[in-house]
Amino acid sequence: MVTIYDIAKRAGCASSTVSKALNNSNQVSKKRKEEILALAKEMGYVPNSNARLLKTKNSWSIGILFSEDLNIGLEHHFFSGVLQEFKTYVEALGYEVTFVSKKVGAQSLTYLEWCKYKNIDGVLILTVDVDDVNLKELTESGIPIVSVDNGLINVPTVISDNFQGTRMALEYLMLKGAKHIAHISGPLRSFSAVERLEGYKDTLKKSDVEVDENLIVEAYNYDYNSGKNALLQLIKQYKGVPDAIYAASDDIALGAIIALRELGYKVPDDVSVIGFDNIELTRYTSPSLTTVSQNKMMVGTEAAKHLIALINNEKNIAPGIVKRVPVELIIRESTK
């Protein structure tokens, strides 16, 4: 390994001069600087992050909290898309992106301990078990944190505009003549699920439609099977099929559609169905899915911007929702 001492020896100067030259300090003559830089290149010098960071403290490193304890893995389009954008944004600024871990070698650490151990500059919380005991410790530690779309109310959060999305979906259905609109909500431990449910009730009330609790079912999860089960539950408790269904995710919507089909109902002829997410393939399903499209790019970028601002102490960012990212209604074949 080539160190600044090796360079200093060859250059016939002190290591501190090399350090200054490498860091482009103006306390070094231009000639020396060029000479040292050339030498560094020739000798294949690469600085050692550990030595550097041991001195300077800040790490240029951002942690991603991404618990796979939940069944939502990286495979989930929304989160992986958000992560992609986030990563691109912060890397361009010179940060590196590391997954927050719970272990180092054989030793177990809490999230906070790991962040301290690594001198992490900030954390993006993507998915996490809200009840995780280690989480509170982290969110209260003072480390810059931004969260995306989950139930952590004590953390600055970037989220899709669930109210706007819900309103657009319902108003469209009503415009098309739907009278009895059901809602299959997401699991209510999720923040977005709660917002979409609230939005559902609000919108109906504002349109002078009475909220019928029998038209509301909570899916156990955001996935396909939960949607299927929820639909069966809906039919059971409502004792029939509504005009339309507003589902809290595309997967739920697709599960519901398949369940409806198996029961002999046609979508959209008998029932209109709207999803939420705009997973790419919903364009190609049968019927293609009308859905509320989340702007993953903007969510990722906004999360990055807010986290960087926090790290740089640029402004005070209060816990709670710091940005509602606009959504869009994509009309396809599953509604009539």
Next chain:
Amino acid sequence: MVTIYDIAKRAGCASSTVSKALNNSNQVSKKRKEEILALAKEMGYVPNSNARLLKTKNSWSIGILFSEDLNIGLEHHFFSGVLQEFKTYVEALGYEVTFVSKKVGAQSLTYLEWCKYKNIDGVLILTVDVDDVNLKELTESGIPIVSVDNGLINVPTVISDNFQGTRMALEYLMLKGAKHIAHISGPLRSFSAVERLEGYKDTLKKSDVEVDENLIVEAYNYDYNSGKNALLQLIKQYKGVPDAIYAASDDIALGAIIALRELGYKVPDDVSVIGFDNIELTRYTSPSLTTVSQNKMMVGTEAAKHLIALINNEKNIAPGIVKRVPVELIIRESTK
């Protein structure tokens, strides 16, 4: 920040003793050890990775090379699924997972420089521009590297069994009576695309079917639009529609199906179509897609195993394909 000196002071011993106790050395009395451990906990001591790694060299850290220059982002199910599995596997062993970056603060680095800078133990190459000049430097550096499913022949590679998958797909089509089977290949800069194309030709030859070059089209990319364009090209050069199409990815297959539909052909009545990947939603497309399913979990785990073995110098792993992961033919509605 609590250091071992702080603990030493409180414990009334030397910092080296604290270090030994913390590292569970047997050169320290049981009583002392317990006392120090209790004190460390009470004082909220967390070791400093930079100081530690400055001494010990190995970093317990694995880099993920994931270039977004290609259009294949984290959103691609296959790669994000593989990454998820890989991450889970190596984290359980105590490694942390970091994306390989090209910048540190304001400074640009090559991949290799970054890996040296961070003292990375090993690298998983997920997606990368094969022609990237920085790549060669990295793969020839001697740093442990494993790659997944791409064209880097000079690196130990874990890959789906494209030959087996192709054979199963084609034999199924032939069994069902297809005489003229076209192949929409992936972009041939991709290793898997080449293998699937080779497998196509081999299988036909072994079945005494003459290979008709007009039945082969290369898609510009693995995505939907490339599939659409490739299909139009196919029809043009073949001057008609074949009995069946074997596409190198699900997205290509779906693009082709839509293009066929727009031209008035029915799938599977007029043409059977088989994809590759088994993206989850292909169950719900119309028609649902017959496809070769890749085992993301196993690819991720195998890549992890091989990389760890390389890091630990457990065995000599030759460049080239080190593991072909079995695939499975999933029969659905797009074939008859």
Next chain:
DNA sequence: TTGTAAGCGTTATCAC
């Protein structure tokens, strides 16, 4: 403009 030297928080090598 350059050099000296202290220190960042560990681990590891010796003595004792």
Next chain:
DNA sequence: GTGATAACGCTTACAA
């Protein structure tokens, strides 16, 4: 068993 002390490679006062 325990404790000095010297590294690890770098940055940064401060001195020259």
